[in-house]
Amino acid sequence: MSDHQQLEKVIRRSIEEAGGFLSFDRFMQAALYEPGLGYYESKTVFGEKGDFVTAPELGPWLSLGFADLLFWAWKELDEPGEWTLLEQGSGSGKLLASTLDLISQFSMQAPTAVISVEHSEQLRERQAALFAERGFEVKVVASLDELSPRENIIIFSNELPDAFPVRCFRHRDGQFFERGVALSGDRFEWKDGEAAVERGPEIAPELVNRWQDGYVSEWNPGLEPWQQQLSNIVGRGFVFTVDYGYSQQEYYREGRVEGSLMAHIGQKTSEDVLSDPGSRDITAHVDFTALVQAGNRVGLSPLLWMSQGGWLAQSPSVHSFVQSLAVQNDAMSMHLMAHAKRVLMPFGMGEVFKLLIQSKGLQGERPDYLKQFDHLDHLLK
Secondary structure (H helix, E strand, O other): OOHHHHHHHHHHHHHHHOOOOEEHHHHHHHHHHOOOOOHHHHOOOEOOOOOEOOHHHHOOHHHHHHHHHHHHHHHHOOOOOOOEEEEEOOOOOHHHHHHHHHHOOOOOOOOOEEEEEOOOHHHHHHHHHHHHHHOOOOEEEOOHHHOOOEEEEEEEEEOOHHHOOOEEEEEEOOEEEEEEEEEEOOEEEEEEEEEEOOOOOOOOHHHHOOOOOOEEEEEOOOHHHHHHHHHHHEEEEEEEEEEEEEOHHHHOOOOOOEOOOEEEEOOEEEOOOOOOOOOOEEEOOEEHHHHHHHHHHOOOEEEEEEEHHHHHHHOHHHHHHHHHHHHHOOHHHHHHHHHHHHHHOOOOOOOOEEEEEEEEOOOOOOOHHHHHHOOHHHOOO
């Protein structure tokens, strides 16, 4: 029996034990993270040979941007001699390794502790091999729960909360009904719950009132516990989150009637998230308004929210690297510049991907070079 067949068997059993109706977050949890069988546990998911390409696979652009942010944050922390750098959802480990290379060139104290948090056992093993090969001393752990609170800590992530299991809903007759997964012969199919959800998503009433009857979308129940975990660890420091998503006003606009749930397989996107669990990535965009609200409730103060394209375009290290490529003008530099367009420009990742900066234990100010591009007010309306 193949891994996919075993995973389907596990999910079928869960549906039967749940009375024929399984909430989508439980389906997504199994499809992505079932030990030894889930998508992130059994496939090569990143890069040209995987199902999708993340920014770290497109050159040093994201590392350059993070390096500038880390230098700024370290100075905001009063240039501590001892501090911790943590990346969560490190994937292949390439982004963390590249960022460590870059900050070694800054006039700043190197982090006294470097931590990678990665849920997937397969990816933790790949990271350990990469860090050993590159000569980096990195503590690789499976969960934030394994860590104790730390002063002077900077945490960053790239494309992390979009992979948190989401719950799906259909809004009809003024109420939220859960959309879950049922069995139809040998296939998985969508099914609406019979009773209204007692505790549904917290969405502004003025948005809900504009929806047509039968409006379908999703919400991310993992944002609140994630922000609590981060707050438990950060005594004093910063959190940088980069991911694709929207303000709540944009996420739940009346024209987006099918939500943002999607699958990635073979370098293509698909709306079919139920077929062949374990064979494809499943993801949903991030409601950054809900993320900021969750952070506020646990002491993580938002400082800045802006597009990835704007952030990288204003980063000093990105400027310097672009200038060096322009001088070289060879095939490799042209290749990197093509990737830069994909990461920075609105038609690529530049607009839909966002940067959120949060702080704790500080009277934090936004980076001077990014102030005029901040759209945090769009989330706090």
